[in-house]
Amino acid sequence: MTDLQLSLIGIAGVFVAGVYSYNKIQEYRARKSVDRAFANDHDDVLMRVGEVPATRHEPSFSTDEDAPGLAGGEASAAAAALEAVAAGLDGEAAERAANEAAEAARNARAEAALALVDPQIDCLLPLALESAARGDKLLPVLQTLRMAGNKPVHFIGYSVAGEWEPIVHGGVYTKLQGGVQLASRTTALNELEYSELVTRLRAMADEIGAEPEVPDMIEVMAEARNLHRFVASHDAQLGVNLQSNGAPWAIATLIGALEKQGFDVRPDGRYVMPDGEGGSLFSLSTNVTLAEETTARLTLLLDVPCVAPARDGFGAMVACARSLMTRLDATIVDDYNQPLSDASLEEIAGQVQDFYTEMNDAEIPAGSARALRLFS
Template sequence: MSLLAAAGVFVAVVIGYNKYHEYKARKSVERAFSSDHDDVLMKGPGDRAEPSLDIGAGAQDKAEPVLDEPVVQGADEGVPASELATSMVDPLIDVLIPLELEVAVRGDKVLPVLQTLRHVGNKPIHYIGMAVSGDWEPIRHGSVYTKLQAGVQMASRTTALNELEYSELVTRLRSMADEIGAEPQIPDMIEVMAEARNLHRFVAGHDAQLGVNLLSNGAPWAIPTLIGALEKQGFDVRPDGRFVMPDGEGGHLFSLSTNVTLAEETTSQLTLLLDVPCVAPSRDGFNAMIACARSLVARLDATIVDDSNQPLSDEAIAAINGQVLEFYEEMAQADIPAGSTRALRLFS
């Protein structure tokens, strides 16, 4: 009886083993020859700021664009797909995680799955693929990919990627990879955490907000009258009540705050604010902001003052401009130039 029982168990194990491998083989064949799989040969801010560099006054991270419309801030139309891919998954600011594929896949098939893992904490995750042409590109509908790669941003204005977030990322990434027939190559956590902390130290040390104030020389300005004057000056009024000076290419050079809530009818002080790491040196954002302030002085009968409401002299303004130029040099030496795609990703 014991021998018969042992034999029965042995037979059951063999049958189960064979059934498991039959299932694995069937799933592999289904992925390779499913109807939606292409041939691999197919081509496919209200607070006032000091009139000097204010380090560490970070802003909240902005939402990232959707995967099937792969756009990177600061990228122009006509940028080669390979260059755009490097901007999205950047070895300097991202953890690179290769996703080894069992078979080539279509972008149409993997995009809905990749959409399910877009952030970990407040760190964005981007994906790129190696097209059958041999070039890396943002994953698109209609293209076929032989390799995939995920890039997880290691730091933001507020925090560095931490152990808990990385553990969550690994767990979710493995589950997602199973759905598309991929195997993630996970980098060592200790090394990733060290790089993330180093990057965040740089971000925190260069998170510079630079503001100058305008103080009314007479009665407070009526908000409706003020809005008209600011629009004539070239400001755009945002739905949240912020005023921004357009840069002519879809972004903005600096912003303006009335320092009062939307319910208030008057204000006696305005603050112009430059987000220094997000504006390229070639745009000369600081001097553009000062020129705007001087124009508003004449238009609104105001005085440019520091945070103690003391008039800001030309010598003080020149000294601040010197600090800005030094700041730009530091960022360039770190290969994160102000206004670059890297800087916009880290500081926006």
């Protein structure tokens, strides 16, 4: 049961107990009145001959407003009060739910903005607008500056509601923030790319009526090189191989076995194990060209920084390899064709955990939006 339901039950119990107690008191008073009427120092009206005894009214527990009983009106008032309290609580719950939904929406917009322009991996490019501008006007111009070399460029806006968010049609923004990614898997942002970016940024700013704030090139280049060193040192891909124990496998037969194992076959010939949320855990290569009809070796490959620790990509890949080993009559081997024992696989799993710790310490958790941008 929810907290609201428990609260309503508790309040109802208190009101019912109050009504019950009140009626008991009234009943007690009525009983005392009867006792006094039948006391020894009073005449027994029931013993008077020829007289009609007075009509006796017992306390009533009816909730009918017209009922003559003493407790009926109070019961109705208690029920009405309980309904009023319940309605008040319902209103508070609805307001609380609305506030929580609004907060969740704000958090979602903030996360979306951070995924586009991230101070941890981007060079920030503030733009002060001369006046508030609509997203409809800004977007066509901003979309002309999407890349600096092979580094993506993104923009977010500070809305009139006082929040940073992705720029959308219908939004109104008082200032902008650009960001160019400092490094990728292949290279760091270099002087030529940055110079070209600044030139194009100023031209674009003039078109939308904004004044850009351009960071110092020397500082930006130093940050870019530091980030790229980290990316290069953590660009880890782990492979597990399956070697046929007999004749090579026919590709046509192999495709069916891999699909039963859960792999998606991509148009380019890649085999990918989906993670259930639109991403992938690991991939598989047949180690031959599309023109080949057979293969004697399969390689399962895990892109370590792109898979969150909670998904246990390495554990899932090893489990898949063991299943295929039985299904295809194969042996799990390393890159040098040496069998991989369970102890060796457990040792590698420990190294993967150490790798995840290092990425967390650098505030670039494996599988996060930040990591996916750097290691895409």
